[in-house]
Amino acid sequence: MIRMISRRDLIRSSVASALAGLASAQSRKRPNILFFIADDWGGHSGAYGDTWLNTPNFDRMAREGVRFTNCFTSNPKCSPSRASILTGRNSWQLKEAVNHMSIFPNEFAVYPDELEKSGYFVGLTGKGWGPGDFQSTGWKRNPAGPDFRTRTLKPPYAGIAPLDYAGNFDDFLGKRPKDSPFAFWLGTQEPHRFYEEGSGLRAGRRPADVKVPKYFPDNRTVRSDMLDYALEVEWVDQHLGRVLASLEKSAELDNTLLVVTSDHGMPFPRVKGQIYEPGFHIPLLIRWGAEIKGGRTVDDFINVRDFAPTFLEAAGLKPAPTMTGKSFVDVLRSGKSGIVDASRDTMLVGKERHDLGRPNDAGYPVRAIRTREWLYIRNYEPDRWPAGNPETGYRNVDDSPTKSFLVSRYDGYYKMSFGKRPAEELYHVSEDPECLKNLALDRSHAQTMRTLRTRMEDTLRREGDPRMNGQAVFFDTIQYTGPRAHSWEEWLKHQ
Numbered sequence: 167m168i169r170m171i172s173r174r175d176l177i178r179s180s181v182a183s184a185l186a187g188l189a190s191a192q193s194r195k196r197p198n199i200l201f202f203i204a205d206d207w208g209g210h211s212g213a214y215g216d217t218w219l220n221t222p223n224f225d226r227m228a229r230e231g232v233r234f235t236n237c238f239t240s241n242p243k244c245s246p247s248r249a250s251i252l253t254g255r256n257s258w259q260l261k262e263a264v265n266h267m268s269i270f271p272n273e274f275a276v277y278p279d280e281l282e283k284s285g286y287f288v289g290l291t292g293k294g295w296g297p298g299d300f301q302s303t304g305w306k307r308n309p310a311g312p313d314f315r316t317r318t319l320k321p322p323y324a325g326i327a328p329l330d331y332a333g334n335f336d337d338f339l340g341k342r343p344k345d346s347p348f349a350f351w352l353g354t355q356e357p358h359r360f361y362e363e364g365s366g367l368r369a370g371r372r373p374a375d376v377k378v379p380k381y382f383p384d385n386r387t388v389r390s391d392m393l394d395y396a397l398e399v400e401w402v403d404q405h406l407g408r409v410l411a412s413l414e415k416s417a418e419l420d421n422t423l424l425v426v427t428s429d430h431g432m433p434f435p436r437v438k439g440q441i442y443e444p445g446f447h448i449p450l451l452i453r454w455g456a457e458i459k460g461g462r463t464v465d466d467f468i469n470v471r472d473f474a475p476t477f478l479e480a481a482g483l484k485p486a487p488t489m490t491g492k493s494f495v496d497v498l499r500s501g502k503s504g505i506v507d508a509s510r511d512t513m514l515v516g517k518e519r520h521d522l523g524r525p526n527d528a529g530y531p532v533r534a535i536r537t538r539e540w541l542y543i544r545n546y547e548p549d550r551w552p553a554g555n556p557e558t559g560y561r562n563v564d565d566s567p568t569k570s571f572l573v574s575r576y577d578g579y580y581k582m583s584f585g586k587r588p589a590e591e592l593y594h595v596s597e598d599p600e601c602l603k604n605l606a607l608d609r610s611h612a613q614t615m616r617t618l619r620t621r622m623e624d625t626l627r628r629e630g631d632p633r634m635n636g637q638a639v640f641f642d643t644i645q646y647t648g649p650r651a652h653s654w655e656e657w658l659k660h661q
């Protein structure tokens with residue numbers, strides 16, 4: 167006999183299933199959230215197809231988790247990128263924290279605090295938010311969490327005692343109250359410079375293996391410098407290996423949302439601190455046990471400001487009202503590869519001041535828009551030097567053998583890294599990921615450029631960017647909190 171289902175039955179059964187769903191959501195254990203961020207890592211690894219580094223643990227993350235191919239920071243320098251991660255906002259929405267070596271305002275919620283308020287045990291080791299000053303605005307601890315700085319390692323070479331990140335993480339785990347989920351920020355200081363010159367060669371790495379970017383001359387200086395960088399990346403990978411082992415040993419691995427990323431590209435000329443693809447395109451590997459299907463590659467655009475709302479959603483919380491990023495828990499849970507959410511196809515990037523070294527401590531303001539195909543860049547002060555003034559030593563590029571070589575030659579390669587730039591640049595980034603050929607003056611792309619410019623400015627205006635709203639002068643008032651050794655006034659004194 168076929169029983170007719172009444173409307174009342176239907177309502178009753180849907181209420182019952184909704185209640186069952188709620189119960190299972192409540193009984194689901196809240197995940198641990200481990201944010202593992204390397205400093206200045208351009209993503210070079212086996213996981214991203216490089217064969218000149220040994221990175222078994224990054225590679226394991228890609229096999230067991232999700233590998234994102236389009237993760238970006240909105241500002242390719244330590245402090246602003248980390249401020250975006252913590253607050254879930256673009257850097258021009260962060261007042262003083264848009265700048266490097268600045269102060270951290272206290273009016274924006276940060277995700278470690280939100281998690282702590284809901285019962286998470288939180289901690290930090292290594293580099294959190296910084297460099298800069300968070301104390302003067304009332305922060306009692308680094309916005310990334312309370313510091314677990316318990317162990318250092320024997321220096322591998324003269325003078326430097328690196329933190330034992332993985333050991334500190336173990337100590338943190340040992341102090342965790344029973345049954346509390348944890349949120350830990352593990353920020354390595356590597357592969358940030360400085361490096362012991364020639365360490366890669368001495369460790370037996372082969373210069374011939376290195377893949378040299380086209381914006382550098384292919385020579386032994388550059389190859390050796392990149393091998394030194396590779397050694398530091400491998401050091402980070404080893405710590406990730408120890409962290410994975412600790413999680414396994416404590417039976418927490420599969421209940422941990424483990425995020426492995428970087429703050430911006432590698433510390434080389436034309437990359438770190440500069441608004442070209444290699445500077446703001448970063449790695450992102452996420453493992454979350456059985457919660458998500460592993461072994462996937464996802465091409466959706468993810469911005470660092472999406473991390474905070476994602477972590478809060480994973481913990482069963484709503485994003486803080488000040489967060490403008492968007493959770494991608496749905497993308498993680500989808501089980502799909504390739505493009506999952508087609509609306510994730512655009513992002514903005516920009517900067518104001520990074521380092522000192524220009525008259526009046528001026529910055530180099532830029533905004534840019536990146537779509538699947540294009541990168542449009544607007545340099546607002548093209549008369550200024552993009553990497554810092556020659557007189558003060560191009561301070562927005564970390565000193566390195568590669569930098570010294572380029573500066574000594576003063577040729578086309580020098581120009582690509584240090585020379586002045588036109589007010590507008592356009593790169594067909596899907597075909598030219600190294601941003602070598604500026605198409606801004608190519609008339610056949612004029613319409614594309616106009617469309618991108620309008621779209622970028624409209625979005626920035628909606629986001630309240632002071633530069634779009636006639637208040638760019640604010641950026642010139644922001645205090646620099648680091649040493650003034652490389653300032654213009656210091657240089658003048660010695661003339």
Ligand SMILES: [Ca+2]
Nearest residue numbers: 205206244429
């Ligand atoms: Ca950095």
